[in-house]
Amino acid sequence: MKFSPITVALLAEVAAVSAANSTIQYTASSDVGSTSTDAFPPIGTVANSTLFPPESVVGFPGPTPTGVEPAMAQTAPIYPYATGASNSFPLVAEQPKGHSALSTNFDITKYWGNLSPWYSVSSADYGLPDTSPLIPDGCTINQVHLLYRHGARYPTTGSAPSTFAGKLANATKAGGFSTSGELAFLSNWTYKLGAELLTPFGRSQNFQLGVAYRQLYGELLNNFTDTIPVFRTQSQDRMVKTAQNFAAGFFGVPEYVDQVNIEILVETPGLNNSGAPYEICNNSNVATRGSIGSAAAAKFASNAFNGTLARLQSQVSGNLTFTPTDAIAMLQLCSYETDALGYSAFCKLFTEQDFINYEYFYDISFYYNNGPGSPVSAAQGKGYLQEFVARFTQTYPEALSALNETFDNSSTYFPLNQSIYADATHEVVVLDTLMAFNLTALFNGPPLNVTANYQQSNFVASKVVPFGTHFTTQVLECPARSPSKQIRFIVNDAVVPISDSHPGCPVDADGLCSFSNVVDILQKRIQEIDFNYDCFANYTASAGQDYNGRAPKM
Ligand SMILES: *[C@@H]1O[C@H](CO)[C@@H](O)[C@H](O)[C@H]1NC(C)=O
Ligand SMILES: *[C@@H]1O[C@H](CO)[C@@H](O)[C@H](O)[C@H]1NC(C)=O
Ligand SMILES: *[C@@H]1O[C@H](CO)[C@@H](O)[C@H](O)[C@H]1NC(C)=O
Ligand SMILES: *[C@@H]1O[C@H](CO)[C@@H](O)[C@H](O)[C@H]1NC(C)=O
Ligand SMILES: *[C@@H]1O[C@H](CO)[C@@H](O)[C@H](O)[C@H]1NC(C)=O
Ligand SMILES: *[C@@H]1O[C@H](CO)[C@@H](O)[C@H](O)[C@H]1NC(C)=O
Ligand SMILES: *[C@@H]1O[C@H](CO)[C@@H](O)[C@H](O)[C@H]1NC(C)=O
Ligand SMILES: *[C@@H]1O[C@H](CO)[C@@H](O)[C@H](O)[C@H]1NC(C)=O
Ligand SMILES: *[C@@H]1O[C@H](CO)[C@@H](O)[C@H](O)[C@H]1NC(C)=O
Ligand SMILES: *[C@@H]1O[C@H](CO)[C@@H](O)[C@H](O)[C@H]1NC(C)=O
Ligand SMILES: *[C@@H]1O[C@H](CO)[C@@H](O)[C@H](O)[C@H]1NC(C)=O
Ligand SMILES: *[C@@H]1O[C@H](CO)[C@@H](O)[C@H](O)[C@H]1NC(C)=O
DSSP: OOOOHHHHHHHHHHHHHHTTTSSOOOOOOTTTTOOOOOOOSOTTOOOOTTTSOOHHHHOOOOOOOOOOOOOHHHHOSSOOOOOSTTOOTTOOOOOOBTOOTTTOOOOGGGGSGGGSBOOOOOGGGGTOTTOOSSOOTTOEEEEEEEEEEOOOBOOOTTOHHHHHHHHHHHHHHTTOEEEOGGGGGGGGOOOOOOSSSBOHHHHHHHHHHHHHHHHHHGGGGGGOSSOOOEEEEESSHHHHHHHHHHHHHHHOTTTHHHHOEEEEEOOOTTOOOTTOGGGTOGGGGOTTTTTHHHHHHHHHHHHHTHHHHHHHHTTEEESOOOOHHHHHHHHHHHHHHHHHHSOOTTGGGSBHHHHHHHHHHHHHHHHHHHSTTOSSHHHHHHHHHHHHHHHHHTOOOSSOOGGGSSSOSSTTTSOSOOSEEEEEEOHHHHHHHHHHTTOGGGGOSSOOOSSSOOOOOOOOHHHHSSBTOEEEEEEEEOTTSSSSEEEEEEETTEEEOOTTTSTTOOOOTTOOEEHHHHHHHHHHHHHHOOHHHHHHSOOOOOTTOOOTTOOOOO
C-alpha cells in the first residue's frame, strides 16, 4: 500500500502525538519562548458614524415600553449562584410540579421554544455523532459567517401574556375572583413586563456570544489589514442593542465603538430588508398561507392542557374561567418572567408533561410558520441566502435582491472580502434562512402531527430558534482533501450534515463538502425559490405537509 506524502505527514503527526510522553527527545525550535502578538485594529482605521449612523439618526426603533426593574435579590426563592462555565446565571428556573428540586433535574428552560435561552445542541442529534465545531484535523479556517438572533426580550406587543393580565384586571372589575393553594400568588400578581426590548439577561446573551466568537475565531481579525469589519443589524431598538452588545463582547468596551462599523438597516412595513422579510412578503401574515402554524399550534394547545387547566381552575373562585389560551399565556409568563426578572412563580404550576407539550406547541408553530411546512419560509430566507452566496462568490447578485433597500450595493455597505461576517436578525428569519439553504437534516422525519406529539421528527424549536440562536458557516482549507476548499454549517454548536440535501456532497463525518459544489447547489436553490409567487400569489396551504418551504402550485 502506498501513502501520499500528505497521508505520510499525517501519520507521522499521529505517531508523534501518541509518542508525546515516551522517551523521544524533542529539540527546542529556534523561536521557542519568543513573544508573538497580533494587532487589531489596523493603524489608521476608525469607525465612521457619518457613513454608519447610530440608532438616533436611523430611527424606526419600533415600540419601546419598559417594564419594572428586576428585584431577584428580593423575589427569587434561591440565590442565582454561578454553577459553572456555561450556566444561565443569573436566572433561577424552577423544577416542574411533581419534581423535587433535590431528587430530579429537569431543565424547563429547554422546553420554551423560541423563549428558551440558547443551549449547545449535539451534532449527534442530526446524525453526525463524531464531530464538533472544532476545526477538523488537517483543515484551517479562512472565514466565518455568523447569523444570530437577539437575546431574551420582553413579549412582543399585544401578545398572550399581556392579554392574560388584562383578563385578570377585567375579572377584578366584573365581580372579582379569589385564588388559593398553588394559585395564591395570583391574587397579588401584577404584570411587570414591558414589550419588545432586550432584557438584562438578553443583553448578556449577546455579549457572551461576542466573547465566545472572539475566543473561537479572533485570529481571523488578522485578515483585516486596512479596514475594520461591518456587522449588520436592523433598526428595532432590541436589534441595535443586540449588535452593540455582541460587538462589546467581541471587541471590548469601549473599543467596539471604534473597531467595527455597525450597519443599521431600516425595518419597517413595505421595505425589503433581508433581516425582516415579512415586512414585504404579504402572504407571511395570511392565515391560510404564511401563518398556518399559529392556528395549528393553537389547535394542539386546545387539547393538551385540559388536566392542568382543571387543576388550576379548582383553585379559583369567582368570575374567572381559564381557557387553553390562558394555559399558554401562563407558560409564557413562566418563560418571560424568568428571562426578564430572573424568576417566575408561574413555572411551578406546570408538570414535566406540560413543558413537553409547551415545547411541541412551539415546534408546530415554527415548523408550519417558518419551516418546511410553511409556503413562504424559503422565500423569506432568500434575501439572506443571496447575500451569503454573494459573499461566498464575491459577486453581487444580478437579480433584484434585498441588498439595496437602505444602502447601495457597495463595498462600503456590503463588503465582500471580510473574514468574519456577523449579522443580527430575528428567529423567524434564522429559520427561514435555514429553509432557503435547504438544511433538511434539521427536520428529518414526517411533518409534525398537529393533534398529538408522536416524537417522530427531530425538529425541536428550542434547539433552532431560541434566544441567541446562531447559524455559523465555516469556510475551510483542507489540503488533504480534493478540492481543498471546504465548507460546513453549524446551528448552535451542532454540525448539520448536508449529504442528503445537497447533491454531490459526500457522506462526511465532519459535515464537510466541497465549497464550490455547495455554492452551485445554493445558486440552484436561489433559482428555484420564486419570491413573487410564494409571497404574493393566491394559493391555499394547510398544516400537515412538508412543502420544503415553498408555496404549492394551484
Ligand atoms: C502517557 O503516559 C501516561 C502516564 O504515564 C500513560 O498512562 C499513557 O498510556 C501514556 N500515553 C502514551 C500514548 O504513551
Ligand atoms: C466618514 O466618511 C465620510 C464620507 O465618506 C468622510 O467625509 C469622513 O471624512 C469620514 N470620517 C472619518 C472619521 O473617517
Ligand atoms: C377587558 O375589558 C375591556 C373593556 O371592556 C376590553 O376592551 C378588553 O378586550 C378586555 N380584555 C380582555 C383580555 O378580556
Ligand atoms: C363576569 O365577567 C364578565 C366579563 O369578564 C361580565 O360580563 C359578567 O357580568 C361577570 N359576571 C358576574 C357574575 O359578575
Ligand atoms: C398579597 O399582598 C398583601 C399585602 O401586601 C399581603 O398581606 C398578602 O400576604 C399577599 N398575598 C399573597 C397570597 O401573597
Ligand atoms: C483573507 O481572507 C480572504 C477570504 O477568505 C482570503 O482570500 C485572503 O487570502 C485572506 N488574506 C489574508 C492576508 O489572510
Ligand atoms: C379539552 O378541553 C376542550 C375544551 O376546552 C375540549 O373541547 C376538548 O375535547 C378536551 N380534550 C380532551 C382530550 O379532553
Ligand atoms: C425583495 O427581496 C427578495 C429576496 O432577495 C427578492 O426576491 C425580491 O425581488 C425583492 N423585492 C423587491 C420588490 O425588491
Ligand atoms: C436601490 O436603491 C436605489 C436608490 O435608493 C433605488 O432607486 C432602487 O430602486 C433600489 N433598487 C432596489 C432593487 O431596491
Ligand atoms: C433539498 O433537500 C431535499 C432532501 O431533503 C432534496 O430532495 C432536494 O432536492 C434539495 N433541494 C435542492 C435545491 O437541492
Ligand atoms: C383567491 O382564490 C380563491 C379560490 O380560488 C378565491 O375565492 C378568491 O377570491 C381569490 N382571492 C383573490 C384576492 O384573488
Ligand atoms: C395525526 O394523528 C391523528 C391521530 O392522533 C390522526 O388521526 C391524523 O390523521 C394524523 N394527522 C396526520 C397529518 O398525520
